[in-house]
Amino acid sequence: MSGPAGTSDGAGPEIVEAEIVVAEAVVVREATAPEAGPAQGEALLRARSVTKRFGGLVAVRDVNLDIPPRAIVSIIGPNGAGKTTFFNVVAGILDPTSGSVEFAGRTMVARPRRTWLEPILWMLPAVLVLVVAFLLGVQSRTEAEVLVTAAVALGTLVFTLLLAIVRPSWYQTLLARYLGVLRSARPNDMVAAGIGRTFQNIRLFQNMTALENVLVGMHLKLRSNLIDHLLSTRRQRQEEDVAARRASELLRLVGLRGRENEVARNLPYGDQRRLELARALGNDPALLLLDEPTAGMNPAETAQMTQLIGRLRRDLGVSVLLIEHDMRVVMGISDHILVMDHGERISEGTPDHVRRDPKVIEAYLGAAPT
């Protein structure tokens, strides 16, 4: 692959340039930072005794984790330790069997409760309309009135269904407070809250260009609506221009300058990983979940990626939760490390602490870093 030579040649100058971009990006971030940010010193993400069971198998058992703002936290552990499952719970892909995840002070992920009530609620307004109309004696009136009743009932049903799908926060709060219906956040809700993620085995939109990939990552940043799309309004066109520029900046930030129009599947492996990172940054996340960001990379690329992650924290102010096998990466940049085995926490602390913990060494059967 062209990766090692090509990218390392280009990396030097690109990184210098990236610094400038980052400065701009920070401005953007601060301007759009959510007001509901955590207070100083409080954890950004707070996972409380998260447990996930698959049938009889307990993939994650009672794991707690706090991620302070601007911190890099890593999860390590042998294969099958439940790291990725934990990750997927945090990202809103899997519902936990018990426990919860708070992000920026809001409980986002928890075991769903009484979800069967919700479909009944969808029907309820429409049924109410029909019952009220019936009590008012609509059936003995003119056909037009019956039709109007039917139309109103249908309209209410459509409205409630749409509400249930869009799930605005007030709707969820109402359900949770008065009926105890609790639904876990969906992946897109987690993104909206400020969590970006990458995947262990790259999941780019393989047939879209690099730029388009990042633009999808910026989906929630764009505000144009269906009317704008249909009329192709100036607002939309301007927004698209600005977005494309911002996407190019993000690409430059991760070292993919000039690759905007290349189709993702044609990028070399290391560049695909970077592209996925750029895409995850598209929504200006406060927390990045990186699932083995250096898997399959050669040492030079790994070093670059490590550097990049460090820089993201420094310049963009993001926190990073990292799953990684490569001990050099983990020990080099983490503030805090959680070691898992068989779904359970076996050790936790600073890199130095973890490195000396006999339980960790035992779990790795001597494969621990020296």
Added chain:
Amino acid sequence: MTTVQDLPNRQITPRPVRFARAREFLRTHRSLSVIVGMALFAAALPVIVLLPPFSGFSGQAVWLDGFTIAGIYVLLALGLNIVVGLSGLLDLGYAAFFAIGSYTFAFAAAPFTHNDFPFWPMLLVGAVMAAVFGVLLGAPTLRLRGDYLAIVTLGFGEIVPIVFLNASKYTDGPNGIGGISPPKVLDYIFPTTGNPWPYYLVMAGLIAFSMILIYRLEESRLGRAWMAIREDELAAASNGVNTVTTKLLAFALGASTAGLAGVFSASKLTLVSPNLFRFDVSFTVLAMVVLGGMGNTWGVAVGAFVIFMIQNVVLKQLNLFFDSVQVPILSDINFIQYQFLLYGIALVAMMLLRPEGLFPSRRRRRELHTEEDPSFAESGDPLGAAPE
């Protein structure tokens, strides 16, 4: 993972694109191109049918009538393409939305119901009604895996004609509702027989209008989200795309196009009846979309037109032709009977051999030829996250 590194480096020099500048012009001035293209096409057809091989079959008026009906299928195919081609959802009950649009207009403007609402606003109403039912059907289903949508729409497409058939108090059952009023412009009433031009021109206008809107959707943030969902739903959701809303929009917009076509068709045929909306219609439109090239708006439109013409002209002419020359075996074959068998075979053959269709969009071609790409096959792992 490591195998990926051993792959030969494809890419770097992008293939030179033919007519790059023309393509660029078409892309930046999309709406203008659609209007001009449609105008040229609509102007050329009536002339072409006056020329020898075609003029021998039937007169210009009959041809134009045929083209207008073909236009209905083009609209249907354009709408289904939003669902199947752009967002990658399988809708097997598309005729149901077509039926809902048709019956909406039939209720609104027929002697049977003693209503006579004007045609033009009803175009919108029909589209909205179809979209409403699209939402009703899609909302519970689209939260689940994509396959369920296919079976639910299949069932819905089966139920809707049954409802229209059996609710005879409101729909006159199997007879259907006849005598539906034609459109009016000022005092001019569209002739339902004889002069085919007014319907023909309105159809051309409707197609151009729909194509412009569909192209705009395709190139917007929404279109990108559809594409993303089609490629990898989980990754799309993990990048902030509300997959359910986005899919529902595709589904409802597709349904509304069918509603539009339905209103037009009711007024053109002056009749609706349940057996006009059987599964065959859904299947035909699906075949048009697949053969035309899923995801390619103009390809689908052309595909629909060509297939309709083959189905309604060529097959009939083949029968007449073999009858007239009295070829022993061939004249006994009723080619129209084989039509759906041929569609079935074409559909399977197409998916196996040329999934991108006859007029592929370039992106879709990349997507559908994935087997040879190990890196993609790997990312096909459902969650990317199976417990290690």
Added chain:
Amino acid sequence: MTALTPEVRPSVLSSVRHARIGPWLFVAAVAAVVFAFIGPAQFMNALTLGAIYALVALGYTMVYGIIELINFAHGDVFMVGAFTSMFVLTNALGQKSPEHDIVRLIFLIVAAMLITMVVMGVLGVLIERFAYRPLRNAPRLAPLITAIGVSYILQNAIQILFGPSPVTSPQLIEPTARVNIMGQEVSWLRIFIILSSIGLMIALQVFVNRTKLGRAMRSTAQDREAAQLMGVDINRTIAATFFIGSALAGAAGVINGLYFGNIQFDLGFQAGLKAFTAAVLGGIGNITGAALGGFIIGFVEVMAGSFGFFVWAQAFVFAVLIITLVFRPAGLFGQQIGERA
């Protein structure tokens, strides 16, 4: 790539051993209510219909369990099965009317069953080999479209061969022959149908749970790659699944012909829809669930008919499908999988 929940597949091809009591109680309750409403005669009718749907549903659920494909052609395999059995009986064995000699009757039924099941099994394997296998790694949409294409091919081929109008299929067992069970006249035909389908279902359970091939199927359904690493021949296992599923649909086709006495080319479309609903209701991928789901669909249909809504039976079944998907998408026997994304 719409697979959002495969980590938690609804207990795929799970067996009686994992069965919980709740769903069984539910089915029993439904049966009791239906029995109370429609009386014993109609109840037997519902059981008979249900047996046919259950047999077809098994094929849907097995195929879905193993390759996560809605095999739209499956309903049509059932239809082709009905025509095959008709063809075998009338044209090959020359039997057009009820047979009263018990020995010859058994011979005829066994012959029709065996031939139809084998032919349908082979048909299923061929469909899998040529229409689905090449698309196993393609985007999800591709095999679904192929499946609907295959369904159309089968339907239209039969229509061209046997014509569009209903065809008489010999009712080997005299439909009027009855036996008195607990003061109730029950026709031999229904007894035969119910017992033989339950027999086939039990045989299937035993096969899936006790044999090596059955184990291979279950492991492939759980995790194809892992099964492959363990030395399971994936292609053979999937082909076997198609063979068994289609053979059961063939058996259902034979039974359908015996019961109704006439068959039509579009038989498979509606039956397929109902059987799929049954599979979803039971929890797709779950064999026990599909069988019980089939019986529930039979109940629903006969209930609708006995209340005078016969023309709406299909709509009621559709309503069952929608309600299941809204309230319990994993079905009666599936694990509850949360709505995702």
